Amino acid sequence: MRALGYVRGRSLAEAARLLAEGGGEFVAGGTDLVQRLEDGVLPPARLVDVKPGDGLDAIQIDGDEVRLGALVRLAEVIEHAELRRALPVLVEALEATASPQVRNLATVGGNPLQRTRCLYFRDPTLPCNRRAPNSGCGAREGRNRNTAILGTSEHCIAAHPSDFAVALAALDTEVETSRGRTLSLLDLHRLPGTVPEREHVLDPGELIRSLRLERSTLAERSHYLKVQDRGEFEWALCSAAVAVDLDDGGGIRAARVAVGGFATKPWRLPRVEAALVDRQPGPALFREAAARAVEGAQPRGENAFKLELLPRTIARALEELHEARP
Ligand SMILES: Cc1cc2nc3c(=O)[nH]c(=O)nc-3n(C[C@H](O)[C@H](O)[C@H](O)COP(=O)(O)OP(=O)(O)OC[C@H]3O[C@@H](n4cnc5c(N)ncnc54)[C@H](O)[C@@H]3O)c2cc1C
Numbered sequence: 025m026r027a028l029g030y031v032r033g034r035s036l037a038e039a040a041r042l043l044a045e046g047g048g049e050f051v052a053g054g055t056d057l058v059q060r061l062e063d064g065v066l067p068p069a070r071l072v073d074v075k076p077g078d079g080l081d082a083i084q085i086d087g088d089e090v091r092l093g094a095l096v097r098l099a100e101v102i103e104h105a106e107l108r109r110a111l112p113v114l115v116e117a118l119e120a121t122a123s124p125q126v127r128n129l130a131t132v133g134g135n136p137l138q139r140t141r142c143l144y145f146r147d148p149t150l151p152c153n154r155r156a157p158n159s160g161c162g163a164r165e166g167r168n169r170n171t172a173i174l175g176t177s178e179h180c181i182a183a184h185p186s187d188f189a190v191a192l193a194a195l196d197t198e199v200e201t202s203r204g205r206t207l208s209l210l211d212l213h214r215l216p217g218t219v220p221e222r223e224h225v226l227d228p229g230e231l232i233r234s235l236r237l238e239r240s241t242l243a244e245r246s247h248y249l250k251v252q253d254r255g256e257f258e259w260a261l262c263s264a265a266v267a268v269d270l271d272d273g274g275g276i277r278a279a280r281v282a283v284g285g286f287a288t289k290p291w292r293l294p295r296v297e298a299a300l301v302d303r304q305p306g307p308a309l310f311r312e313a314a315a316r317a318v319e320g321a322q323p324r325g326e327n328a329f330k331l332e333l334l335p336r337t338i339a340r341a342l343e344e345l346h347e348a349r350p
């Protein structure tokens with residue numbers, strides 16, 4: 025049996041090198057990783073940590089550019105007055121995430137890379153292609169109420185679990201890595217396709233250094249709506265992150281709509297966005313545009329109710345935003 029190990033890099037570059045050369049798992053807040061180790065979902069591994077500093081634990085605002093170091097805690101974003109004003113959808117998504125205790129540990133780099141809550145993935149005795157390649161997908165014919173209807177494949181239909189990543193997707197966030205690469209958050213996660221165990225495009229030993237966002241009038245008029253089975257401390261059954269910018273006549277100049285709980289990765293809906301632009305905001309328009317969200321959706325068994333829930337969630341999020349910031 026393999027033993028659990030632990031090493032700490034003095035910088036992100038050193039942590040990345042330790043991972044590339046010796047393998048193992050990077051640990052940030054540890055709230056997802058340690059649970060997977062405890063549940064036997066992940067075999068004992070060498071954990072690679074990194075010393076904070078060098079901007080990794082800093083929130084930096086320079087003009088309209090906002091940079092969140094990968095080790096910034098979720099609670100620190102919530103407590104930041106300027107982020108609350110400039111990027112409300114981000115703060116609202118984090119306030120709806122987990123518990124205060126978890127948010128004090130969990131980081132903005134680790135949250136988007138947490139693994140799915142599919143119950144077959146989380147139980148090492150059950151078949152799951154994502155955890156154990158080629159073992160089968162238990163959820164396809166089994167308990168699949170919480171699975172996705174967008175971006176699925178024959179091999180995996182698991183929904184992406186992160187609330188925060190949905191808000192990041194709506195705000196056109198860029199991910200900066202330890203290799204000096206910059207990529208769109210929308211390109212960070214892979215569709216499951218035939219290799220669902222490969223969840224993101226980072227190379228072995230490549231780590232998220234920071235998240236880069238822009239302050240704008242669009243981002244200021246943004247909102248996150250989460251629907252969950254229990255009142256608190258629960259992952260989303262579904263969610264919508266919306267942002268709408270208005271012109272001088274009150275018409276919609278630009279719109280962003282991203283959804284969670286419906287898709288296998290953080291998911292933008294460009295057809296819904298296009299249906300909103302150059303129109304006057306109001307409940308009828310929101311319902312008409314939101315109806316386009318289910319184009320191409322593939323429901324399966326217990327998750328068919330999401331066909332109705334998806335447009336309703338988007339329309340309600342847009343209505344709440346319009347009422348709060350007319
Ligand atoms: C009781 C409970 C309730 C929860 N409810 C919610 C909820 O409602 N909504 C929600 O979104 N989440 C929820 N979560 C999940 C929680 O938000 C995540 O576990 C947490 O955000 C992960 O961040 P972390 O820093 O602890 O990551 P870790 O557990 O340290 O890491 C997670 C994964 O990301 C990788 N990783 C971490 N940092 C980096 C980096 N910089 N570069 C590359 N890879 C990296 C790790 O190797 C690991 O595979 C809940 C968790 C608990 C325990």
Ligand code: SF4
Pocket residue numbers: 140142143144145151152153154155160161162163164171179180181182220
């Ligand atoms: S949906 Fe994905 S995570 Fe769930 S059992 Fe199937 S392969 Fe595993």
